[in-house]
Amino acid sequence: MISTGRLVVLEVSLLWKRYVRNVVSPAARVLRPTLWLLQAFAVVNCLAIGYFLEPILRIFLPQCDGVSLVEAHLGQVFLAFCVLRLFLEKPPSLIVRPMLVLPVAKTMIIGLHGIRMSLTAIPLGLLLGGVAFWYRSILSSSTVTGSSFWLVGFVALHHLFVVLGIPLRLLASDFSRAVAVSSVILVLTLVVPTMDMLGTASQQLAVLFFRLRHGDAIALAICGLALFGSIPGVAFLVKGSLNIDTH
């Protein structure tokens, strides 16, 4: 059997090739640029609001709640980001399948899959964490513990979303349907004001995540739920990794 170290090196090399060669479905070829635009949009907006708009609003329109504005905005961006990511993930069994007929131990296949999933989660965590940290008026007083809750919560939620994405991907496996679904999501999250249901939900999500920095009970509950929610997801991934039964 190949050594763990050597396999990890091979795996990293595969991940890199997969990344640079943009291994995505035809639908995701459209969605991926949208995702990057969304990220850029989020960063620019949060910087603009954090550094310019909110201080200006505080001076000229003190009655306007700039913090709530950003909370809602971050929530929308986060939701859109996660939903769009659903289409970019391959079902886990497809990724691990070539390994199943090679002399690689099952435990290593599972372990590598965990690493692979974590690696894909890191950019998401960094982006959202980075955006949050940049927004000085919200997080300037955050503690390391509070910030950790943010990142852990995002990574755990990411896993959850990826798992949820598998059946959703099947629903939107057709190119045109995927584009239609993503367009609707984009419109709902970015154009429709927060009074609609999705906006309200995302706003609530943002508020809850905002509370994470304080490490209060709700923040802990959300982190716990996210982690708990990812357990069946991880179990599903493991099952998917080992059982490619498609009869």
Place this chain on the structure above:
Amino acid sequence: MHIEIAELSKEYGGRRVLNVDRLSFHATEIVGLVGNNGAGKTTLLRLMLDLVRATSGEVRSNDRVVSRSEEWKEYTGAYLGESFLIDYLKPREFFEFVAEVRGVDGTELARGLNRYSGFLEGTGLDTRAPLIRGLSEGNRQKIGIIAALLGDPRTVILDEPFANLDPTSQYLLKSLLREYCLRTRSLIVLSSHNLVHVADLCSRVMLLEGGKIIRDDSLLGREEEVLSSLERYFASPLPPP
């Protein structure tokens, strides 16, 4: 090198799709599994590779139960379809990956690829070659088959190896597998819908129907007879049990 199967069954949703009482495969055999769609050929191959869990029974490879051991993977090569390829690699990169995992060094890999260069014609082995996903189905099939043979595993399992191949490649594959079996004294188990190729290549043929092996014939010196018999069977198959 031998594989033993005992009391093996597989059910999906309460429906039994495979039921094999006792079966054994031995080194130097080329075994062909034939049968209509849904007969259980691929399920049997998957169970032999521990890709699905048996409802009951077990498969032993060199006396090791495949579902409880992993040593057998070191001397087993398999190709069951293009989902077992890494399609974002170039053909050579994929071969290098497989060679690395199998512990095949660069010289041996080059020798192996050179040996199969005729069969790999058209797949592109240089650095400017397209990614595997950009190749035709036939060329992807060739890459998967050759990857399964890298490192000269003593057991080779192939699902529908002739599918998608052009006629020339089909004939090349037959001589390649025949030569491989003689050179390495290995066991090759393959499934196919092509009775002529099976009769021409295999030393033993098994006919599956409704998840059961209903015939197990040696082909040595009886190719014409067995082929005629199989053709008669498929021309007017028995009702499923």
